[in-house]
Amino acid sequence: MSAELFALRSRWQAVCRTDRAPVLRIGLLASYTVDPLVPYLGLALHDAGLPATVDVGPFNQVVQQCLAGDGFPATVRPDVLLVAQRLEEAGPAGAGWVEELLAGADAAVAAARRQGALLVYVLPAIPEDRPCGYGDAVDADGVTAAATAARERLRDRLAADPGVLLVDAEEAVRAVGARHAYHPALFRFAKIPYTEEVFAALGATTAGLVRRWYGAAPRALVLDGDALADPAALLPVLRELRAAGLAVTLRAGGPGWWSAEGCPELLPVLDGWATDARPLPAQLAEIAAELDLAPAQLVLVTAAPDAGPGVPGATVRLGADPAGWADALRAARLTDRLPDRRWTGGATVATAAASADPPAGLSLDDFVSSLDVRVAYRPVTADDVPPVAELVARAHDFALCPAPPAGVLAGRAGDLLAVEVRDRLGDYGTGGLVAVRPDGDRWTVDLFSLSCPVLGKGVEAAVLRELADRAAAAGAGEVRVRWTDTGRNGTAARFLSSLDGLGGTPVPVRAVRVDAAGPVAAEPAGALE
Amino acid sequence: MVAGVLEVDPAEVTDESGPETIPTWTSLRHLQLVVTLEEVYGLSFAFEEIRDVRSVGALRDVLRAKGTVPA
Numbered sequence: 001m002s003a004e005l006f007a008l009r010s011r012w013q014a015v016c017r018t019d020r021a022p023v024l025r026i027g028l029l030a031s032y033t034v035d036p037l038v039p040y041l042g043l044a045l046h047d048a049g050l051p052a053t054v055d056v057g058p059f060n061q062v063v064q065q066c067l068a069g070d071g072f073p074a075t076v077r078p079d080v081l082l083v084a085q086r087l088e089e090a091g092p093a094g095a096g097w098v099e100e101l102l103a104g105a106d107a108a109v110a111a112a113r114r115q116g117a118l119l120v121y122v123l124p125a126i127p128e129d130r131p132c133g134y135g136d137a138v139d140a141d142g143v144t145a146a147a148t149a150a151r152e153r154l155r156d157r158l159a160a161d162p163g164v165l166l167v168d169a170e171e172a173v174r175a176v177g178a179r180h181a182y183h184p185a186l187f188r189f190a191k192i193p194y195t196e197e198v199f200a201a202l203g204a205t206t207a208g209l210v211r212r213w214y215g216a217a218p219r220a221l222v223l224d225g226d227a228l229a230d231p232a233a234l235l236p237v238l239r240e241l242r243a244a245g246l247a248v249t250l251r252a253g254g255p256g257w258w259s260a261e262g263c264p265e266l267l268p269v270l271d272g273w274a275t276d277a278r279p280l281p282a283q284l285a286e287i288a289a290e291l292d293l294a295p296a297q298l299v300l301v302t303a304a305p306d307a308g309p310g311v312p313g314a315t316v317r318l319g320a321d322p323a324g325w326a327d328a329l330r331a332a333r334l335t336d337r338l339p340d341r342r343w344t345g346g347a348t349v350a351t352a353a354a355s356a357d358p359p360a361g362l363s364l365d366d367f368v369s370s371l372d373v374r375v376a377y378r379p380v381t382a383d384d385v386p387p388v389a390e391l392v393a394r395a396h397d398f399a400l401c402p403a404p405p406a407g408v409l410a411g412r413a414g415d416l417l418a419v420e421v422r423d424r425l426g427d428y429g430t431g432g433l434v435a436v437r438p439d440g441d442r443w444t445v446d447l448f449s450l451s452c453p454v455l456g457k458g459v460e461a462a463v464l465r466e467l468a469d470r471a472a473a474a475g476a477g478e479v480r481v482r483w484t485d486t487g488r489n490g491t492a493a494r495f496l497s498s499l500d501g502l503g504g505t506p507v508p509v510r511a512v513r514v515d516a517a518g519p520v521a522a523e524p525a526g527a528l529e
Numbered sequence: 530m531v532a533g534v535l536e537v538d539p540a541e542v543t544d545e546s547g548p549e550t551i552p553t554w555t556s557l558r559h560l561q562l563v564v565t566l567e568e569v570y571g572l573s574f575a576f577e578e579i580r581d582v583r584s585v586g587a588l589r590d591v592l593r594a595k596g597t598v599p600a
Contacts, residue, residue, distance in 0.1 A: 002568060006533065013536050035557055183564060185579050190560050390580075394556055 005040075005196050012039035015046050024052035024210075027117075029108070031060045031089040033191045041082075041202025047314055048211040049296020050078075058397070058491070059191065060089055061456035066111035067364040073111040080210055081115065083108040084122035087150060093143045097150040100425070101490045103367070105154055107276070112165060118213060120206055123151050125169040128178060143421030165338075169194075191453065208336060218246065218314065218334045219293050222284060224302035225252030225275065226237040231266045233322040234301075237329050238269050243334040247271040247291055249298075251283040259351040279358070299334060315317050368458050371423040375462045380416035380433070385409050388418055388433045395432070395449035397491040398460065400483040404447070416447075419463055421454040432433035434463055443471040445481045448492075460495050461502055464509050472506035479509045481501060490520050531585055533599065561590070570597045587588030591600045 019049055024045065028034045038054045045052045057065055057072030062085055065071035073081055083104065087093070090100035104498050105121060112119035124142070126147040130136040136144050151170070158164045173181045176197040186192040194202075211217055221241065223231060231250075238248050243268055250266070250273040257275050272290050274283035280300075288295045300315045303325070316332045318325040389406035392399070409416065412435065419432035429455030437449035445467060450459060463477065483489075496511035531546070532539040535553045548554040554562075563574050566588065572595045574582075582588050 006530075006565060010533050033557070036561070185574065185576060186560055186564065188576065189579060190557050191559065192557075196561075196564070 005200055008043055009039045012043040020051045022051045022053045024050050024051045024079045026054045026080045027076045028082045029057040029060055029062055029065055029072055030084040031086050032193045033059055034084060036192060036196055036199040037203055040200045041206055044204050044207030048207055049216055059452040063107045063367050064456040066107035073115050077115050078117050080120055081112045081117045082120040084237050085124055087124045087147050093146045097146055098153045101150055101154055102157060102454055105158055119164045121164055123166055123168045125173045139294045167206050169419055172198045172475055175201045176303050212338050216296055218299045219297040220247035220249055220291055222287060222300050223250040224300060225250050225257045227302045227304035230322040232303060233325050235265055237326040242269055246334060249273055249287050283292060283432055371457055373423045373457045375421040377417045380413050380418050382413055384412055391451055392433055392449045395451050396488040397452060398450040398455055399489045399492055400448050402486050441477045443476045465505055468505035468507050468509050478507055481511045482514050484514050534558060534565055541587060545584060547584035
């Protein structure tokens with residue numbers, strides 16, 4: 001993370017600590033860990049005069065969360081739902097990518113419409129993992145070809161939808177450069193596919209689009225006369241921007257500025273100015289009022305490295321060398337805009353996508369069934385304990401109790417079953433761990449953790465059904481699942497609260513909530529009841 | 530730098546600080562911390578180092594072993 005991005009993240013933290021009044025609620029739902037996007041998107045929207053709260057939905061459950069009546073969009077009710085899917089999570093490269101991603105996109109469109117939300121869909125980047133390497137370019141069925149086909153099908157499907165904006169992850173990767181866009185450890189340990197630089201680019205682009213959607217696009221430049229010693233260097237680009245519809249204004253700390261060299265040529269392109277001793281925010285407020293704009297629609301253009309904080313709207317810093325000012329101002333993309341059709345309000349185009357219902361034939365149960373999830377179980381040996389202990393330590397969302405130390409797990413390795421999961425989209429390896437204590441007529445489950453990549457696929461129910469089958473075969477009459485509220489295991493709590501719906505097991509499966517401060521697995525059987 | 534990534538008061542951070550003592554030291558922040566240190570000091574952590582480092586002091590040891598002298 002560069003010092004510049006670190007500064008942005010720090011500033012977002014500072015913004016979050018202020019007593020701000022968010023005007024937008026943003027929901028992020030992705031097939032990968034998308035949390036690093038939050039500070040860059042949140043800060044860019046804040047600077048654009050659209051302060052927002054940003055919530056992140058469950059990892060890699062785009063279709064499930066969008067189809068479920070109590071899924072993430074229904075729970076958060078966002079004004080803007082951002083959905084990002086990667087091709088790498090959509091199964092093997094090939095024609096199947098189109099179907100997988102369209103299913104997610106259709107579900108996202110329907111979910112956004114149900115909530116009255118704007119959908120921002122992130123077109124997936126072309127995967128970097130290409131088996132033929134350089135040869136992929138000459139393979140009509142290669143990764144690049146398949147990815148390009150899938151991307152264009154998505155664009156074709158979504159670009160015509162007036163309730164959808166598209167952001168392109170490939171553009172963000174290209175802007176950063178592939179060499180700087182990926183960090184293997186980020187994905188290996190946290191399923192974060194991109195570096196902070198890519199997330200920063202995605203955040204800036206997304207905020208720019210959302211800003212324009214809400215009509216908060218830049219409408220006027222404010223040249224910082226005190227910091228622009230040679231304003232004549234900007235004349236050509238100012239004329240271009242003015243012709244493109246932007247107003248051009250100027251502020252300076254006193255009327256003496258007008259005696260500076262270059263001012264006579266600048267005067268004809270100015271739509272207004274404030275040259276007096278008032279503070280910068282007061283000058284900007286007056287300029288905005290004169291132009292009948294909101295302060296956030298102004299863009300301060302300065303060569304001062306520290307100007308801008310506390311000023312509404314964006315700031316374009318041009319650098320110290322006047323020779324580079326024109327290029328820097330052009331690169332600020334102040335005239336980017338949405339196609340005219342985006343301004344129709346989204347209510348006049350009748351397409352199949354305009355329905356708030358899920359796509360025909362696609363239900364949550366159908367989708368989960370279509371995943372063809374296979375769950376297998378294997379005993380845990382002493383050598384297996386460290387990796388499964390690591391899995392349990394990371395499985396915060398679906399856990400029955402605080403993660404027990406590896407030593408505790410090693411002490412009861414004979415009770416442990418590793419849960420192996422795969423489906424038609426991939427093999428997730430060991431995705432969970434469960435521990436059972438047979439106790440007379442009852443089997444007690446006191447450790448059951450699943451990692452995020454295997455959630456949303458029905459694995460939790462499949463595991464309990466398997467345990468019920470095994471308990472019945474062993475002559476037991478009941479399976480009891482003991483759990484405690486860890487403060488972070490809401491996914492497990494919701495599932496266990498609806499165990500009545502499991503049904504069809506040979507012996508009853510009951511969930512019992514216990515209050516415990518320590519790891520349940522560290523306690524002797526029955527000690528917490 | 531550690532305090533900035535973990536969003537805590539710098540006064541709370543000692544060599545003994547780790548995921549057990551700083552609630553915001555999640556696995557995600559752990560990775561962001563490592564990546565930030567890599568960027569600032571121009572070096573790379575091995576997978577094992579990323580996985581096994583569990584405190585500020587251990588981070589400092591890794592940096593020192595790689596020839597840097599963090600403050």
